[in-house]
Amino acid sequence: MKLTILGCYSATPRALTNTTSQVLEINNHMFLIDCGEGTQVHLRKHKIKFNRIKHVFISHLHGDHFFGLVGLISTFRLLKREADLHVYGPKGIKEIVTLQMKLADSWTNYNLYFHELSSKESQLVYQDDVVEVHTIPLEHRIYTNGYLFKEKEGERKLNVDLAEEANINVAYYRKLKQGFDVENEDGVLIRNESVTSDAEKPKSYAFCSDTVYKEDIVPIIKDVDVLYHESTFLEKHAHLGPKTKHSTAKEAASIAKQANVGTLVLGHFSTRYGGLDGFKTEAEEVFDNVKLSGDGKVFDFS
Amino acid sequence: MKLTILGCYSATPRALTNTTSQVLEINNHMFLIDCGEGTQVHLRKHKIKFNRIKHVFISHLHGDHFFGLVGLISTFRLLKREADLHVYGPKGIKEIVTLQMKLADSWTNYNLYFHELSSKESQLVYQDDVVEVHTIPLEHRIYTNGYLFKEKEGERKLNVDLAEEANINVAYYRKLKQGFDVENEDGVLIRNESVTSDAEKPKSYAFCSDTVYKEDIVPIIKDVDVLYHESTFLEKHAHLGPKTKHSTAKEAASIAKQANVGTLVLGHFSTRYGGLDGFKTEAEEVFDNVKLSGDGKVFDFS
Numbered sequence: 001m002k003l004t005i006l007g008c009y010s011a012t013p014r015a016l017t018n019t020t021s022q023v024l025e026i027n028n029h030m031f032l033i034d035c036g037e038g039t040q041v042h043l044r045k046h047k048i049k050f051n052r053i054k055h056v057f058i059s060h061l062h063g064d065h066f067f068g069l070v071g072l073i074s075t076f077r078l079l080k081r082e083a084d085l086h087v088y089g090p091k092g093i094k095e096i097v098t099l100q101m102k103l104a105d106s107w108t109n110y111n112l113y114f115h116e117l118s119s120k121e122s123q124l125v126y127q128d129d130v131v132e133v134h135t136i137p138l139e140h141r142i143y144t145n146g147y148l149f150k151e152k153e154g155e156r157k158l159n160v161d162l163a164e165e166a167n168i169n170v171a172y173y174r175k176l177k178q179g180f181d182v183e184n185e186d187g188v189l190i191r192n193e194s195v196t197s198d199a200e201k202p203k204s205y206a207f208c209s210d211t212v213y214k215e216d217i218v219p220i221i222k223d224v225d226v227l228y229h230e231s232t233f234l235e236k237h238a239h240l241g242p243k244t245k246h247s248t249a250k251e252a253a254s255i256a257k258q259a260n261v262g263t264l265v266l267g268h269f270s271t272r273y274g275g276l277d278g279f280k281t282e283a284e285e286v287f288d289n290v291k292l293s294g295d296g297k298v299f300d301f302s
Numbered sequence: 303m304k305l306t307i308l309g310c311y312s313a314t315p316r317a318l319t320n321t322t323s324q325v326l327e328i329n330n331h332m333f334l335i336d337c338g339e340g341t342q343v344h345l346r347k348h349k350i351k352f353n354r355i356k357h358v359f360i361s362h363l364h365g366d367h368f369f370g371l372v373g374l375i376s377t378f379r380l381l382k383r384e385a386d387l388h389v390y391g392p393k394g395i396k397e398i399v400t401l402q403m404k405l406a407d408s409w410t411n412y413n414l415y416f417h418e419l420s421s422k423e424s425q426l427v428y429q430d431d432v433v434e435v436h437t438i439p440l441e442h443r444i445y446t447n448g449y450l451f452k453e454k455e456g457e458r459k460l461n462v463d464l465a466e467e468a469n470i471n472v473a474y475y476r477k478l479k480q481g482f483d484v485e486n487e488d489g490v491l492i493r494n495e496s497v498t499s500d501a502e503k504p505k506s507y508a509f510c511s512d513t514v515y516k517e518d519i520v521p522i523i524k525d526v527d528v529l530y531h532e533s534t535f536l537e538k539h540a541h542l543g544p545k546t547k548h549s550t551a552k553e554a555a556s557i558a559k560q561a562n563v564g565t566l567v568l569g570h571f572s573t574r575y576g577g578l579d580g581f582k583t584e585a586e587e588v589f590d591n592v593k594l595s596g597d598g599k600v601f602d603f604s
Contacts, residue, residue, distance in 0.1 A: 012376075015343060037342075041315050041317060041340065044317045062406050063372065063376040068339065079314075090405075099398055100365070103363045103394040141407065142405075
């Protein structure tokens with residue numbers, strides 16, 4: 001599981017700071033999460049192949065999280081993309097994009113699907129054989145979802161040497177990987193555990209931005225490997241949190257602790273502070289494993 | 303008169319090439335012309351004060367000319383702008399921006415005026431004491447206007463030494479600047495030309511992008527000091543012009559020659575070519591004074 005931060009600052013794009021966008025690679029999928037202005041350029045800078053992105057998840061309709069979407073969709077068209085593209089985001093996102101296509105007389109040549117969200121409960125919005133994606137209802141000034149990406153439980157790992165030694169016919173290997181006991185060539189029942197080991201623990205990633213401190217999300221993101229949680233403010237501006245519906249680094253850490261996550265990645269920093277060290281220091285008062293995101297940073301969680 | 307090119311490439315923004323946007327400074331005005339994705343960041347890089355921009359002119363609703371507009375408007379709001387902002391552009395531009403404001407629940411705190419255009423004739427769209435702006439109807443795949451920026455005829459320059467010598471009361475200086483003859487303190491009629499000289503020649507700038515080769519614009523832009531004309535293609539791709547409704551460098555030069563302009567600035571280059579030299583060479587076969595735009599280039603036409 002690999003996370004590339006294209007932008008991690010709040011409010012407005014600047015010469016040296018980008019607004020929110022990130023790419024999550026998980027089990028051969030490449031998911032784009034949020035799409036602030038300039039995202040297509042940042043994807044190019046990171047040499048991320050446009051065609052590998054088939055799913056875009058938008059948290060909410062504030063500009064710093066989606067003003068780059070229409071440009072990305074339009075560029076895909078100009079580059080003669082053929083692969084389908086699925087966009088998940090709040091109700092209204094389809095109208096915004098299609099209105100601009102209509103006025104530009106520029107419809108996509110590829111299939112573009114919008115999955116508009118309006119539920120306030122966590123929903124399964126995507127799944128295939130290997131991953132599933134759920135919404136994480138957040139509380140912000142407008143309707144907002146985080147997203148939970150989870151690998152599905154994989155097959156058990158077969159030790160082929162042990163299986164051969166146990167004289168099991170290869171026709172049964174599939175059943176062994178699925179966890180069944182099988183009979184060997186001599187009619188002896190072989191216990192699954194004697195020739196297989198546990199599947200790798202499925203990885204999981206929770207993206208939570210933007211939101212006020214909200215303990216309701218704890219059960220949804222319980223035990224995830226990695227939590228990206230917004231931390232717009234330091235403690236000295238904690239009073240701005242409830243008003244603007246943002247969180248502090250310490251609040252993000254408190255959520256991470258309650259949810260027993262593996263790693264907390266902080267982001268969505270206000271640009272009012274000189275540096276980012278304060279975010280880490282304040283979060284570490286509450287939770288041990290804290291990382292700071294940064295534009296262009298790549299995290300390998302394999 | 304000063305022209306700052308923020309972006310001069312066609313189609314899509316890339317790591318090293320920006321889409322169309324430029325700032326024209328003329329007679330203490332700062333006009334933003336087109337606003338491709340990322341324009342707000344390029345304005346910051348050039349340290350152009352946002353508050354000095356009061357008028358934005360959009361040629362047409364293809365993304366490479368306006369996808370940065372909603373972000374700019376939104377950023378002005380976040381920065382608590384108070385000055386009015388006027389946006390000129392094709393019908394539909396207001397709906398695109400206001401739909402996104404509505405869904406973001408983020409209305410501007412400053413006055414935002416849209417001046418939507420749909421006429422196919424050249425129109426006066428803005429004027430004050432010192433400048434006027436006219437549309438230049440262009441022919442592209444969708445409704446498109448160029449813009450003609452013209453200083454108004456200034457007042458005559460008064461030579462105060464000569465006026466004093468001629469014993470003219472200062473109360474008459476205003477009339478002298480306006481071109482009138484006046485009586486001096488001794489009742490003698492003083493001819494205006496004896497104490498004043500001609501006003502500086504008013505400057506003019508025509509922005510023409512995007513358009514197929516279109517001689518109809520020649521009378522509108524006749525004798526302008528500077529013409530920015532799109533030149534998407536070199537001659538070897540001239541056949542693409544009529545189809546995509548773009549021009550070649552040579553066609554831009556032909557328009558410049560027919561209109562007897564002072565300087566031709568080429569732009570809106572396709573990124574398919576290795577460099578830009580070919581554009582200049584081909585245009586110079588037809589017209590002498592050719593300049594190439596470039597992202598970040600500043601032209602001083604004073």
